[in-house]
Amino acid sequence: MTTPSTLTSESKPVFSADQISVIFVLGGPGAGKGTQCAKLVEDYGFVHLSAGDLLRAEQAREGSEYGTLIKHYIKEGLIVPQEITLALLKNAIQEHYNNKGAKNFLIDGFPRKMDQAISFEEQIAPSKFTLFFDCPENVMLERLLERGKTSGRVDDNIESIKKRFKTFVETSMPVVNYFDKQSKVVKIRCDEPVEKVYNQVKAAVDERVPKI
């Protein structure tokens, strides 16, 4: 088995489909991705990596050269340049793989733009499938405004939320459509109670990842 090291310009990704299993988790802001991922972690032992959480941690890290840039992109609801997010994800995956022997990953809130989708699969690992949380905007808006009362997030306010919705439709939906054309998307209806949504999620995972 090869030891994953750094990103290279070779055509082969660092990890093969035999080494790790990657499920992308996509959906608009407030669709419930984080909530459902937490439940999967409990029941199946996935490693849950949220691209947004990794970016916020990097933004807050003392000495980070990207702090100011990341904060700006997040507040404006824009997609942070892919090099930063890819490096954070690659490091996190390698750490879990090397130190804990982790093999099953939920990559939440990523890829949010076509370049990220292509680069991740070319350079890091192929994805098994994508869970797509399909949620009406009015439901997401209500959830985000509620969350904003306590989240402390700079982007859980009406101005940023509108920008995030626009980015999702214009920039992230093409990624969902790209994987859908490869029959690699499972659509989850998520304007339902958490447990009902989770039943759909579990059925998708049980069908597609029978070994774990």
Ligand code: C5P
């Ligand atoms: O997924 P989450 O809502 O936590 O993401 C918050 C913000 O982080 C996004 O609105 C975007 O500005 C940034 N982000 C990004 N690229 C990703 C995931 C998140 O630029 N793949």
Ligand code: MG
């Ligand atoms: Mg989240």
